[in-house]
Amino acid sequence: MSRGSTNVENNGGGSQGGPCGACKFLRRKCLRGCIFAPYFDSDQGTAHFAAVHKVFGASNASKLLLRIPAHKRLDAVVTLCYEALARVRDPVYGCVAHIFTLQQQVVNLQSELAYVQARLATFQRLPPPPPPPQPQSLHSLANVVASSSDLVPISNLMMHFDPLQTQQCAGQEMTSLFNPLDQELIDGEDLQILAREFVSRYLPGVRFRPPGPH
Amino acid sequence: MISGRCAACRYLRRRCPSDCIFAPYFPPNNPQRFAAVHRIFGASNVGRMLQQLPPDLRAQAADTLYYEAECRVEDPVYGCVGVISRLHEQIDEAECELAKTRADIVINSDIGQQAQVQQLHDEVEDN
Numbered sequence: 001m002s003r004g005s006t007n008v009e010n011n012g013g014g015s016q017g018g019p020c021g022a023c024k025f026l027r028r029k030c031l032r033g034c035i036f037a038p039y040f041d042s043d044q045g046t047a048h049f050a051a052v053h054k055v056f057g058a059s060n061a062s063k064l065l066l067r068i069p070a071h072k073r074l075d076a077v078v079t080l081c082y083e084a085l086a087r088v089r090d091p092v093y094g095c096v097a098h099i100f101t102l103q104q105q106v107v108n109l110q111s112e113l114a115y116v117q118a119r120l121a122t123f124q125r126l127p128p129p130p131p132p133p134q135p136q137s138l139h140s141l142a143n144v145v146a147s148s149s150d151l152v153p154i155s156n157l158m159m160h161f162d163p164l165q166t167q168q169c170a171g172q173e174m175t176s177l178f179n180p181l182d183q184e185l186i187d188g189e190d191l192q193i194l195a196r197e198f199v200s201r202y203l204p205g206v207r208f209r210p211p212g213p214h
Numbered sequence: 215m216i217s218g219r220c221a222a223c224r225y226l227r228r229r230c231p232s233d234c235i236f237a238p239y240f241p242p243n244n245p246q247r248f249a250a251v252h253r254i255f256g257a258s259n260v261g262r263m264l265q266q267l268p269p270d271l272r273a274q275a276a277d278t279l280y281y282e283a284e285c286r287v288e289d290p291v292y293g294c295v296g297v298i299s300r301l302h303e304q305i306d307e308a309e310c311e312l313a314k315t316r317a318d319i320v321i322n323s324d325i326g327q328q329a330q331v332q333q334l335h336d337e338v339e340d341n
Contacts, residue, residue, distance in 0.1 A: 105301075
């Protein structure tokens with residue numbers, strides 16, 4: 001979804017007096033003060049609202065937005081559209097597939113970091129090795145320094161989401177993964193621990209972009 | 215049987231039929247699970263989404279719906295996108311640290327090799 005589909009200028013009703021994308025989809029009169037009108041224009045907004053309606057429902061979406069301060073609603077709509085479109089594309093995993101892929105990437109990078117840090121520690125602890133030296137040329141810093149990440153920048157996240165990276169994963173039956181969360185409110189850290197457990201237990205076939213110099 | 219109702223039917227205060235779509239994935243000992251998905255997605259949407267999937271994929275779908283719902287309850291504005299953003303930040307930090315450490319390895323290996331060259335040079339001079 002691009003922010004071009006939003007219509008922040010209007011406070012009610014669609015652009016040019018017509019219904020907003022949501023009311024157009026719902027085939028109802030777009031009243032002044034329509035909660036959706038600032039965020040769903042009558043063009044692309046209709047398609048986005050269709051996904052939001054299919055996944056969350058108009059009533060739930062409306063309640064969600066009403067509970068959020070007005071200055072945060074645009075972000076909420078963008079993220080709701082992202083999740084809805086991801087769920088429409090992948091009815092089983094939705095955007096959660098992307099989360100687990102990224103979580104596994106973090107784990108892989110941390111493992112590699114631990115390895116190279118251990119290697120660095122050996123260089124720093126031990127004296128120079130005895131002759132003869134290894135017959136290899138000195139590497140330039142440019143060759144061994146990992147290139148900058150080509151991951152999607154956060155600012156472009158909404159335009160480049162790809163939650164389908166686990167298509168090739170094995171479909172194993174899941175036991176109740178979320179039982180540890182019964183007792184307390186989940187915080188961000190618990191969600192990440194949960195994601196890590198999920199991907200290690202149920203997504204063995206997930207493929208990730210290998211880190212390293214490009 | 216009233217005592218055998220799943221969490222969804224208990225929440226919705228209705229009889230739990232033998233073919234209840236929710237029962238396998240929303241056990242009565244975890245009422246919070248259905249409460250979260252109902253709050254965010256709505257019971258009818260969840261039921262419809264599960265019905266449209268093959269039975270062998272419904273458990274995974276129910277789990278990921280719960281995960282998304284919990285993310286949204288935790289962070290009503292950003293939901294799962296907040297988690298994705300934080301993970302991207304972690305990845306960026308880890309890659310940066312990795313690059314620095316690799317550079318340090320190169321520097322240290324250069325220092326080691328230069329020391330060897332100097333040592334050989336000294337031996338040649340002594341001889």
